[in-house]
Amino acid sequence: MTAEIIDGKAFAAGLRARIAEQVARLAGDGLVPGLAVVLVGEDPASQVYVRNKARQTREVGMHSVEHRLDAATGQAELLALVAALNADPAIHGILVQLPLPPQIDAAAVIEAIDPGKDVDGFHVINAGRLATGQPALVPCTPLGCLMLLQDRAKAQGGDLSGRRAVVLGRSNIVGKPMAQLLLGANATVTIAHSRTQDLPAVCREADVLVAAVGRAQMVTADYVKPGATVIDVGINRLESSEPGGKGRLVGDVDFAAVREVAGAITPVPGGVGPMTIAVLLANTLTAACRASGRAVPTV
Ligand code: NDP
Numbered sequence: 001m002t003a004e005i006i007d008g009k010a011f012a013a014g015l016r017a018r019i020a021e022q023v024a025r026l027a028g029d030g031l032v033p034g035l036a037v038v039l040v041g042e043d044p045a046s047q048v049y050v051r052n053k054a055r056q057t058r059e060v061g062m063h064s065v066e067h068r069l070d071a072a073t074g075q076a077e078l079l080a081l082v083a084a085l086n087a088d089p090a091i092h093g094i095l096v097q098l099p100l101p102p103q104i105d106a107a108a109v110i111e112a113i114d115p116g117k118d119v120d121g122f123h124v125i126n127a128g129r130l131a132t133g134q135p136a137l138v139p140c141t142p143l144g145c146l147m148l149l150q151d152r153a154k155a156q157g158g159d160l161s162g163r164r165a166v167v168l169g170r171s172n173i174v175g176k177p178m179a180q181l182l183l184g185a186n187a188t189v190t191i192a193h194s195r196t197q198d199l200p201a202v203c204r205e206a207d208v209l210v211a212a213v214g215r216a217q218m219v220t221a222d223y224v225k226p227g228a229t230v231i232d233v234g235i236n237r238l239e240s241s242e243p244g245g246k247g248r249l250v251g252d253v254d255f256a257a258v259r260e261v262a263g264a265i266t267p268v269p270g271g272v273g274p275m276t277i278a279v280l281l282a283n284t285l286t287a288a289c290r291a292s293g294r295a296v297p298t299v
Helices: 008-028 044-059 075-087 106-112 124-131 140-155 175-184 199-203 273-291
Strands: 034-040 063-069 093-096 164-168 188-192 208-211 229-232 236-238 248-250
Touching: 008 044, 008 140, 008 273, 034 044, 034 075, 034 273, 044 063, 044 273, 063 075, 075 093, 075 106, 093 106, 093 273, 124 175, 140 175, 140 229, 140 273, 164 175, 164 199, 175 188, 175 208, 188 199
Parallel strands: 034 063, 034 093, 164 188, 164 208, 208 229
Antiparallel strands: 236 248
């Protein structure tokens, strides 16, 4: 069997188009959703992410604000900016780009963001709401994975209810919220991690396998039940064999081998990656609608 490729890039483009339609509708009603992105320091990867976020925010018609702070910025200064953004009625979503420099306590900054504007979904209030089935702002990457999985299940005439799901990885930003979302969709969920015994056998039970380990190509064909849907969250750069070469991006899944066993699989790049910013925009739309007492549209 050769797996169907789940095209996250195309899905994300469709999602952004649906968001843009809703933003245009809201503009006619006097509401322009606003997203503020805060970058501290000059981490090259973070600079690229922040630039892409700002561009895509403008492209869907939202108000985009960028705050670039010096790498030496102190905790108090950053907290003061977060407080100002919390109080700004034109801003509905606040994202502080991680990682932060070592002099800043990232957890304290995240907890300082108004949970209603926490479009990354990292605030403990949003984590608690997700865990207890209440309306929350949900971390973008796992929510994007859920959308891809639901779309695939729907195309097959079903849903995720009763399916066996294994989430490989238990981080607060991917693994745990992913497991909560799958549970919310009535899947039977196992969370596997570095202490799990006989990991390949556990993963082989999955109809749906989500890999978020941060280890290049660790998930090989013997981890995968024939016909399973495999979502690869990993972004790992393999060193180039040529001096000065840029290297190659690979996921946590051995794509070439797993493709021969799985029923469907996300590629890297072009799978989960493009979903993250699109869902950030969806979360900003959600936050703006909730803040203004409007119904949240389905996108
Ligand atoms: P973390 O490093 O925070 O978590 C990794 C998890 O994998 C941990 O729970 C760890 O277990 C588990 N793990 C590590 N090694 C093994 C192993 N050998 N066997 C079993 N489990 C293992 O990573 P993140 O969750 O932040 O990210 C995971 C991947 O997703 C990374 O490649 C990251 O770059 C990518 N990512 C991609 C995004 C996107 O937009 N596409 C967004 C966010 C992340 P334990 O808890 O026991 O240590």
